[in-house]
Amino acid sequence: MTDYIDVEEALDLPGLRVVLTPGIPGPWSESAKAILQVKGLEYVPARQDVLGPNPALRRWSGQTSAPVAAWEDEPPRSNWLEQLYLFERLAPEPRLIPADFDARVEMLGLANELMGDDSFIAARRHIMVRDFTRPEQDPETRKIFTALGDKYGYSAEAAAQAPDRCAEILQHFAARLNRMRDHGGNYLMGNHLTALDLYWAASAALIEPLPQVNCSMTPLFRAVYTNTDPVVAQATDPALMEHRDFIYDQHLVLPLQL
Numbered sequence: 001m002t003d004y005i006d007v008e009e010a011l012d013l014p015g016l017r018v019v020l021t022p023g024i025p026g027p028w029s030e031s032a033k034a035i036l037q038v039k040g041l042e043y044v045p046a047r048q049d050v051l052g053p054n055p056a057l058r059r060w061s062g063q064t065s066a067p068v069a070a071w072e073d074e075p076p077r078s079n080w081l082e083q084l085y086l087f088e089r090l091a092p093e094p095r096l097i098p099a100d101f102d103a104r105v106e107m108l109g110l111a112n113e114l115m116g117d118d119s120f121i122a123a124r125r126h127i128m129v130r131d132f133t134r135p136e137q138d139p140e141t142r143k144i145f146t147a148l149g150d151k152y153g154y155s156a157e158a159a160a161q162a163p164d165r166c167a168e169i170l171q172h173f174a175a176r177l178n179r180m181r182d183h184g185g186n187y188l189m190g191n192h193l194t195a196l197d198l199y200w201a202a203s204a205a206l207i208e209p210l211p212q213v214n215c216s217m218t219p220l221f222r223a224v225y226t227n228t229d230p231v232v233a234q235a236t237d238p239a240l241m242e243h244r245d246f247i248y249d250q251h252l253v254l255p256l257q258l
Helices: 025-038 055-061 082-089 099-116 120-132 139-151 154-183 193-205 217-225 228-235 238-251
Strands: 016-020 044-047 068-071
Touching: 025 193, 044 099, 055 068, 068 082, 082 099, 099 154, 099 193, 099 217, 120 139, 120 154, 120 193, 120 217, 139 154, 154 228, 154 238, 193 217, 193 238
Parallel strands: 016 044
Antiparallel strands: 016 068
């Protein structure tokens, strides 16, 4: 169990502070934690309330979502790419951003397909809201996911487009992974771990979360995270989930400390 402090407490602390969402393996938070773990960076975890107003976090970072990373008296960073570059600066080794220009551009572009505004995570979230605001859901669940939909810009149009968007990204990642394997590489960028592998490992929770023994979740959020959309399921090559498991086995510590 992670020992979180309140954001108010974190404001004036020195060093690295990271605001995270307790109890839920959110891909943005879990990928940030994975990068910190691989790099051996020590940090103070602070608590974000996923459905709360988070006034201190809003004052500090200008928004209310997690993760947020802050180093010393530098401005807090609430964007995954800014956080990656901060962590890379604080712990240059092991390097998770390729040094080669072309490889770096390619990796960051692929990472954006998982982590950005119009990404796999964003599209998968629209599917979640679609499914858990349906009339057959209990009123409290509908209330929770209606609020999340309002926060994240849900619309019927976005939900209609989301399965194909997820499938497009999954198919490209599967093809890439199988191509790397054919050439003797174990990672999405070839022979070396990069941030892209960690982003995928965290994002894969939105298809099938890690088993309960390795990722303790409430029944509701396990159901929410487990994909049931047929278009997304059809596009999920088994190699993708195998790669998720490989990354956790080789580079990260289980069970997840949520």
